[in-house]
Amino acid sequence: MPTNAHREPAATSVAGDSVPGEATAAPTSFRSTPPRQSRRLVVSRVGDRPDFREHSLGLYRPPGARRGVIRQAEELVALARQFNVEVARPHVLELERATFEDHDFLPHDLVRACNDWGLFSLMIPKMFGGQGYDISAAVYFFEEIATVCPGVATLIGLQGLGTACLMVSGNLRVARRLFDDVLRGEQDGRACMFAVSVTEPNAGTDLQDLDLTGRGQIGCRATKVEGGYLVNGSKVFSSNGHFATWDVLYTCTDPARPVETMVVLAVRAGTEGFTLGRFEDKMGQRLSPASTLNFDNCFVPDDLVILDQAQRRGFSDSSDHDIMTRHFDYWLCMSRVSIAAMAAGAARGAFEAAAAFADETQLRGMPMIDHGWVQSRLAEMYANARLARLAYIDAAGANALSNLMTSKLVFHSQNAMPWKPMRKVLGRLWDHPRTSRLASRMLLDRGLDQRLGAGLGSMAKFAAADLAMKNCQIALELMGSQGTRHEGRVEKLLRDTKLLQIYEGTAQLNRVDTFKSLIAPGYQHGRLFAE
């Protein structure tokens, strides 16, 4: 490792067409036969230090707690710890160094390993053949992975984001098609990943808050033509764009009314008129490329439209703005709580590195960890990591209460039904237009009140990311020059963590969203963006 210093050649996809950047070669030094969930693994890894149960008291009593979520979380923590031991920890530094040496380097081996370990179908519902892990359990997985590498957590987390975007559109027909590709990819060793493209060169925050979107400089647009849409324009900072087989593209037909005319499309890599631009030279999270995607008269057929105005027609009296706000809130709740969990992981990773360093280092005649001031700093870091966890557990709990996708009904039906033997029959059901229409209406027409989940998700994201940054900084100050060495891992954690304050809504925007959802409703005044 690393073996592939350059982008891999285009591969033949499952459908027979060419997909740039798709991983194809046989696994090299990664473990190729990962363990599927087993009780034995759970017992062996959950018991590792730090003790999972001791760390996760909040998991056991959130409002609306489901026992099955605890079991899922235990399985996922065990899996993540095993993955960290066998894949992430031994390889991420070397892989990152390769990205410094050669900017064109992409960690295809790592993608392949994630695929082999089944990490790209973790959150695909069981009714579609996936592993059906609930977001309230998956957050623990993201924390564990991020203790070693937040970049790898993003690489995997984006698949969850794509899955969420598809599910909360209600378009089960398109969702099934894309999920099938992921599952097939796990069978034949050709990773099928999702990217979600929202940000544009001149509109970042504007596209993360629909109250601002109407005032933004939107450049990418779709034009309705017979049989589909023609897309023109660019998207930037699309995480995993260079790995993705499917891009979930957010665009609009009228940039002057971007929310009302918003269109969500599934665009397959290799589609004519869709090209990959550069991927950014980032400070951190370098194992998850942030890509520029260019669309030049790219035709997307109607059967790959995830959500557009035509599908929203006939909903009750909900405005397009309300419908799209619900759609965004549903997936932002899930993605922001996942990032908060990654931040908790980074905070823990910094703490663990600093504590191990202090334990191994002699300072002025005694072990460093015996100095009182060092113990206080470590206690502060421990508290920060734990507070970050509390923040995301709280937000995940709110999600369980107010997000239809994570509701008790969905959870129990996922786990109670024998989905596997029913897949063929269900395929027809998911493909039926009425099914998608019903699901869309249930999710988006009236939906549930999202304020608690959205607000706590935003709050958890900025609070946990700030705590993680604080821990990385304390670790560097404790470790001095040792902390600034690449092999010491802490400096990488700091670089990786900084992105958690920026993507999926900056820390500033998430403060606004927290105010909007949790504070403003209680006061007479408090209009947003009024100044």
Added chain:
Amino acid sequence: MQAPASDELRQFADVVREFATEQVAPHVLALDRTPFNDHDAGADPWQGIYQLGMLGVMLPEACGGLGQGLRALCTVVSTLAEVDASSASFVLVNELSQRLLLAAGEERRLSAMVETATSAREHALAFPAFNDPSDTEILPMATVTDGQWRLNGELESLALGSWANQALIPARILDEDDYSLFLVDLDMEAVTRAQVLTHGLHSLQVSDIQLAGANAVLVGTPGAGAAYFRSAVAPLEIASAAIAGGLTKACLDTALAYASDRHQGGRPIIDWSEVRSLLAGMLTRSATIELSIGLACELFDSGNDVSPQAKAAALFAHELACEVVNDGVQVLGGYGYMKDYGQEKRFRDARQLQTLFGTPSLRKLDLIESLTAIPTRTRSN
């Protein structure tokens, strides 16, 4: 950096600024790519630094330097740091090595070295500037046979270790309580260098070295290394804060320019009060650094020792700088995280700079020792 005190210094600052803009700025990206360049990125800009006399600003004229005070050095490094903090740190590491030789009473040797050097590389002296050697667990051992000193063992984090021809190496001598300093030719076979990838200031080319019986020349008195270090480093702690000051000024300027240009919600983001609040925070911190460093220079140049208060201000300046660069990235959002605007490099450089001359937490604790004469160091009972 605050406006230089004299016309002469002002003119000097203008020369440095012009040099930095014309001859350092084009190399900044390549300097930051170190050690992954296929060429020596420091060759041109650092040769220019040497030719302008910036590798001896405080060095007495009798030794071949400019013989200027601390304010002049701070003016040079802060001006350079507005363009590239690693080039400014290159100046500082050399200044430290020279001051160590002076503290050891090695004026004659230093004069000869300066006189015979014909390039920046020949002039440069590597030193483990990111550590206080007293707090370094592992140092090489020095032994002497027939008047010839030899060094064995390893030394971590030698700044300029992969670039310079010579180094000033701290090593222990059996039966001496404290370490001693030795001059070592890094090109000899008995020295093995392994470059380290650091968080920031990449072009300083930090190396770990292995010494296998390397010939060395003792500098000053055996066991006096720590005393030399304490005396030499004191004013340079203020100069390192001046680098942080230059870096934060550039960071603020970049953030202001971006915020004026970038639109969000239909208007420049500088019109949003939360962005203004971030910028205001950056300004208050940046101004605090600049003014406190200016005052510290004035006190030192008028004959005062570097007081604990001045050292405290320098340490605090680094903390403030780390906060400024964090917000500097934040104002630019995703673009701040990419290499394009230089903010991410400043983010890394500021934190690397904070570790110059030793672990910041320990240096803070040592300030109390200097105020109260109660040792911070733990005594084993």
